[in-house]
Amino acid sequence: MxxxxxxxxxxxxxxxxxxxxxxxxxxxxxxxxxxxxxxxxxxxxxxxxxxxxxxxxxxxxxxxxxxxxxxxxxxxxxxxxxxxxxxxxxxxxxxxxxxxxxxxxxxxxxxxxxxxxxxxxxxxxxxxxxxxxxxxxxxxxxxxxxxxxxxxxxxxxxxxxxxxxxxxxxxxxxxxxxxxxxxxxxxxxxxxxxxxxxxxxxxxxxxxxxxxxxxxxxxxxxxxxxxxxxxxxxxxxxxxxxxxxxxxxxxxxxxxxxxxxxxxxxxxxxxxxxxxxxxxxxxxxxxxxxxxxxxxxxVAEISQLRRDAVARIATERQTGTHASFSGSTLDIEARWTGRDRGKVGLNLLTSADGRETTRIVYWQDARRLSIERERSSLSHAVRRQNVHAHLALAPDEALDLRVLLDHSVLEVYANDRICLSTRVYPTLPDSVSASAFSDGPATLALQAWTMGSIFEGERRELMRGESPAVPSIPEAPLG
Structure with a gap:
């Protein structure tokens, strides 16, 4: 590591x-x-x-x-x-x-x-x-x-x-x-x-x-x-x-x-x-x-980069931590239904001692989706302000999150209606754990995969007018 x-x-x-x-x-x-x-x-x-x-x-x-x-x-x-x-x-x-x-x-x-x-x-x-x-x-x-x-x-x-x-x-x-x-x-x-x-x-x-x-x-x-x-x-x-x-x-x-x-x-x-x-x-x-x-x-094509399935979870009306998995390059699909009025969400890039973690939180009462970065890094040389968006869901409407975590990049798509995008910079080598949670009873369906790279081979800068050599990237889609 x-x-x-x-x-x-x-x-x-x-x-x-x-x-x-x-x-x-x-x-x-x-x-x-x-x-x-x-x-x-x-x-x-x-x-x-x-x-x-x-x-x-x-x-x-x-x-x-x-x-x-x-x-x-x-x-x-x-x-x-x-x-x-x-x-x-x-x-x-x-x-x-x-x-x-x-x-x-x-x-x-x-x-x-x-x-x-x-x-x-x-x-x-x-x-x-x-x-x-x-x-x-x-x-x-x-x-x-x-x-x-x-x-x-x-x-x-x-x-x-x-x-x-x-x-x-x-x-x-x-x-x-x-x-x-x-x-x-x-x-x-x-x-x-x-x-x-x-x-x-x-x-x-x-x-x-x-x-x-x-x-x-x-x-x-x-x-x-x-x-x-x-x-x-x-x-x-x-x-x-x-x-x-x-x-x-x-x-x-x-x-x-x-x-x-x-x-x-x-x-x-x-x-x-x-x-x-x-x-x-x-x-x-x-x-x-x-x-x-x-x-x-x-875009649908991004799913071609999925590699190992690291989580496939379905729970019925549970409170607390629903799932535990790990990774720093992840594609996560999570759906919560039957929510009470409490908070639900994900913990990402969590260290074993809990000193570092990044939280994605939806609060039904406040109609607010947040990325909480206060403990995302022990470094004082990075921005750690929380990021919020208004997201009004009906009480019986599912919360659908598509979360793309890629080392320091985090994109959170909610119900196809809004995206929260930010950067996080953990410092501890074991800040890779992830889990789902709910403060009150909720039903969760979650899948997560590790992700491959969009580049293959050694990269270098090409000067203006220079032609690329034999392409290092395959022309065919990944299988």
Missing amino acids: PAVPDHRPAYHFTAPSNWINDPNGLAFHAGRYHLNYQYNPNASKWGDIHWGHASSADLVTWRDEPISLAPVPGHDAGGCFSGSYALVDGQPTIYYTGYTAERQVQCVATSPDLQRWTQQPGRTIVTPPAGVEAHDFRDPYVFRHDGRWYMVVGASLDHEHGQALLYRSDDGVTWEHRGALFTSPSDRYGRMWECPNFFPIGDRWVLTVSLWLGLGVHAFVGRFEHERFVPEWDGPLDVDAGAFAHLTMHAPDGRALQWAWMNEQRDQADIDADGWAGAMTVPRELSIDAHGRLNLRP
Whole structure:
């Protein structure tokens, strides 16, 4: 057993080394999914932002690809910030924000094969509209609708209200400002919107926005009429910015797939010692339920990474600890029914002496789902605040949790309606035990599996323009 627990995820994407943040430029091309991401190739902290790149044939195993974008003199000299992908007249195209000390500009790059990208400095949207400062104008999301191209750009109106700006183009080259797609109705929704996504699911449209600074990610569901968004439902998608900068694409089978970035929550000295920072959530599938709410769940393909079954438990109306198992890379499905008014949940990454443990707790009376991190680590160099989300379940409604634990990464999906995402950093080598509990009588059905890695073989950074050697990741899905 190692002297110190390994905090690097096994089945959540990380770069070969150094810093990553927002997912960018999601695409499906020539039989492979492509994930670009904000990347500093020179340090494990934010800065010198390039676009890193990986690809997958199956959403399960991933292959590192050459860097897609690097800053060049001009509009993106200070960094290639976030953006999206579109196939414009057969031409793979990415729209992204170029950063300089003076302003943020929406830029364009094109490629014949998603491997070799060429920046197009003549195709930029330079000036933000009135009321929007030059540094509050970023993260273009491009989509096609009714025979035209549209671009949504995140902004802040007068530093008071988050705003999604709308642009329109007939050719994907020349863009016309069409006003605000939607503006935050109050500062409760953040004063700056980053990484706006706008896309259809069925006959409804979804707008997701990252609320700057650190307020989480919010979703709206409604209609797209006369180039304006009319919301009919809204709610948090991820809370407390545990996962941020969500980006969505449509898969070939029509599913809406989404990734998000999970930041480190520990001191820079520890990050530098490990030499890497940041991870992606697993890919998620979005849908709209019969109540018009946005739902989210891990894509079904993730179950291909399951290895050993470490728990399969069914209890009837019991109180106390229901199950005991162990692991630091786990996929857990748990359902509680017949709950009384007390608390139910899971203990994870628990040490033998109980000094370290991370608790997932649902409290029916408070209608609250929590990740309790107060005792998640003995280190004082990590964040240990509890994370909460409102979750109103009817008294006779089951609580369904899908829990993805991956060393320091923890994602908790509840009834497909909300996700709590956070980071935990235990220090004791035996902090691997897990159990389920209930304060009052409850019926539990639980299954848990250990998980494999999404990477095989040695990883290394690929420089821009370099082609990957013989793929180290198998093209076929894992059995």
